[in-house]
Amino acid sequence: MEWTRGPTIGRGSSATVSAAISHGTGEAFAVKSAELSKSGLLQREQRILSSLDSPRVVGYVGFDITEENNRQMYNLFMEYVDGGTLADEIRRHGGRMEEPAVAFYTGQIVKGLEYIHSIGVAHCDIKARNILIGGGGAKIADFGCAKRVSGGVDDLAAAGIGGTPMFMAPEVAVGEEQGCAADIWAVGCSAIEMATGGSPWPVVGDPVSLLYRIGFSGESPEVPDFLSGEGKDFLSKCLRRDPKERWTAKELLKHPFLAESDSIQKQLPDFNSTSPTSVLLDHGVWNSLEEPETQKTRQNSPEKRVEQLASSSPVPDWRWDENWITVRRHN
Incomplete structure (x- = not known):
């Protein structure tokens, strides 16, 4: 899967959580990453999370290994939940x-x-x-x-x-x-x-x-x-x-x-979405088939979808900047 990593939205002692978006589907998700050589705990978390399926547990999306800044990274993909903690x-x-x-x-x-x-x-x-x-x-x-x-x-x-x-x-x-x-x-x-x-x-x-x-x-x-x-x-x-x-x-x-x-x-407060898919769909990212081709192309780009997500979801604050990194699956 080709995807784009965004700003850090959480940090722990052994891993960092970033916002991310899939190029293929346009879905937003969270990615928890650690250097591959130090990712034993994260891999153990992946094995547990991948075995769970409940609306009261954050959803498992997948995992991969990427090469970023000359380092191999282990990445755990999870559902993006838009209301913070x-x-x-x-x-x-x-x-x-x-x-x-x-x-x-x-x-x-x-x-x-x-x-x-x-x-x-x-x-x-x-x-x-x-x-x-x-x-x-x-x-x-x-x-x-x-x-x-x-x-x-x-x-x-x-x-x-x-x-x-x-x-x-x-x-x-x-x-x-x-x-x-x-x-x-x-x-x-x-x-x-x-x-x-x-x-x-x-x-x-x-x-x-x-x-x-x-x-x-x-x-x-x-x-x-x-x-x-x-x-x-x-x-x-x-x-x-x-x-x-x-x-x-x-x-x-x-x-x-x-x-x-x-x-x-x-x-209680009504947040706009409960899943990575609806974060994008509910805000009309693909809601017009009448637009000129050039506008549709920009609307469907990962960068534009992230901008849409950032402007619609107040917590956490996904301010757009130039620090997004495109990564690909490491074979």
Whole structure:
């Protein structure tokens, strides 16, 4: 596939996420890239993401290896979701969300977890920055820490412990285990993050002190007093220190706190699209067959389609510049 790489829209410790567009189809997508020699984690993420298929999980598009600036790059192609992250959504709500919005997004995260847990995958890094928001709601993204937790021998099972300390469950903080129950703890922490606009734990000086507190203090994150009784009870089911006592995602979906969550979607911001295809189609990129040939050619060029996408999607801001690089599959 021939495609064009755009500006960086995200950056991690081992990979960079860029906007991209396909020359052949005109579809926008996101590409997560790392140097081939350092791409072991990204290749592991590709193997997991390619096995998933759920509306509550960011879509897998494909992968390739390219030659760029005399370096071989491993590229993981993913669905482009145009509303930014859940952390961005919290800011759009003024720094904290009202309880109905917390319930709505929490419910969608739990639906995604119920699916991936059912096929033996734990995400291991649930937090607002790893949840993408589009017109259809929330999608779990960034499977860089994910691993297989059941069924047969798999090289993914040796992934070890990873994630973000502030959202780690007690059993993870002490290095004992990291499985599906740890994702449920992180759901509780993320709901607090949405409701308060702050971290689930008081800020401490260093990660070691934080992990010690999570693992050995016997405490759980403080549940906000202003939540309803149902909201508090829901969080109590997520934030039990014993992982065996935490509710599963399947059980949480039946909790009253989430029972009516889908009904409030119409009250939330309506983003223009939910997929790479509709980003372009909904804004009429090919909506006129009456134009002169020269105009149609420019309209259908990758550069013009990117300009259309940039002008129609306020988050993230895809300002057009001269830094786009055309790349081709490396054989």
